[in-house]
Amino acid sequence: MIVTIAIVRMRNLFGVIALSGVYSFLMASVLMVYDAVDVAMTxxxxGAGVSTVLLLAALHLTKSLEYPMPRPAAVPLIVAVGVGLALIWATYDLPAFGIADAPIHKHVAPHYLQNAIKETQVANVVSAVLADYRSFDTFGEVIVVFTAGIGVMLLLKGRRTRRDGSQGETP
Amino acid sequence: MRLDVVLRVGVKLIIPFMLVFGLYVQLHGDYGPGGGFQAGVIVAGAIITYALIFGIEEAQRVAPRKLVEFLVPLGVLIYAGTGVIGLLSGQNFLDYSVLAAHAPAGRERGILLVEAGVLVTVASTMIALFYAFSERGR
Known part of the structure; x- marks a missing residue:
């Protein structure tokens, strides 16, 4: 929470990137507390490793100081607060946190937990669900990574060759 | 930064362990936490650390840009190919049970294969993005 406020208030983008790395590590420890080791590791x-490095590399291409906002923006503030309140209001419809008979624990989860080792010989149920039962979703994620990477590479490279007016390596 | 002896020696010591840890996370994902995504990012992190300390040219001697950019679609193809094997054998797309004599053993093998595909794509995408950013900055 404190880290988030500091990120929003800070104008030096280098500090913002460092703090978002700190925030990722804090989130990872929160996930550890919830026993979600796989997600915490990711x-x-x-969050803390590669995206920090990539953001720093992006910062290398631009200026490291944010421009001050030209005028105070009222409408975005209202929208943000309104959406936040709506989300908080929506959480009252969720089942209580950690309760055993929530719908998410009754649908397919018991089947996975009981049969994953027998059906896939894989002891980590998270891996079994991700790569076998939900393999289509994981395939989609890989495609997303692939597409995003191709897009960024095309953007960064296309500009360079156009500005230089020549193909290939630049000195 | 390139003249800093402590950094250079420390990174040289630590990079083999990063790579081995990446492989451990990849191959031990069946039993412990981990899998292709995490391992890919760790492997990419090792290469990126090397590039940060020793310069981008040295890193490109280890992992040439052409190779990295070739591996990006290759990982997707490994994943999709694993699915197509199932398709060709008369099962559904991404049904791994045909990969071995017993269905459970086949599914385990399929999980290993698709995780390898994920590893290849994620690691090479991250490295390629880093190369793209750092070469643009020059």
Missing amino acids: EAAV
């Missing part, structure tokens, strides 16, 4: 590796 958060620590992706």
Whole structure:
């Protein structure tokens, strides 16, 4: 929470990137507390590691100081607060946190937990669900990573060759 | 930064362990936390650390840009190919049970294969993005 406020208030983008890395590590420890080790690992590796490096590399291409906002923006503030309140209001319809007979624990989860080892010989149920039962979703995620990577590479490279007026390596 | 002895020696010591840890996360994903995404990011992190300390040219001698950009679609193809094997054998797309004599063993093998595909795509995408950013900045 404190880190988030500091990120919003800070104008130096280098500090913002460092703080968002800190935030990712804090989120990873929160997920650890909830026993979601796989997600915590992803958060620590992706959120705190690689995205920090990539943001720093992006910062290298631009200026490191944010421009001050030209005028105070009332409408975005109202929208943000309104959406936040609506989300908080919606949480009252959720089942209580950690309760055993919530719908999410009654549908397919018991089947996975009981049969994953027998059906796939894989002891980590998270891996079994991700790569076998929900393989289509994971395939979609890989496609997303692939497409995003191709898009960024095309954007960054296309500009360079156009500005230089020549193909290939630049000195 | 390139003249900093402590950083250079420390990174040289630590990178083999990063790579081995990446492989451990990949191959031990069946039993412990981990899998292709995490392992891919860890492997990419090792290469990116090397590039940060020793310069981008040195890193491109280890992982050439052409190779990295070739591996990006290759990982997707490994994943999709694993699915197509099932399709060709008369099962559904991404049904792994045809990969071995017993259905459970086949599914385990299929999980290993698709995780390898995920590893290849994620790691090479991250490295390629880093190369793209750092070469643009020059």
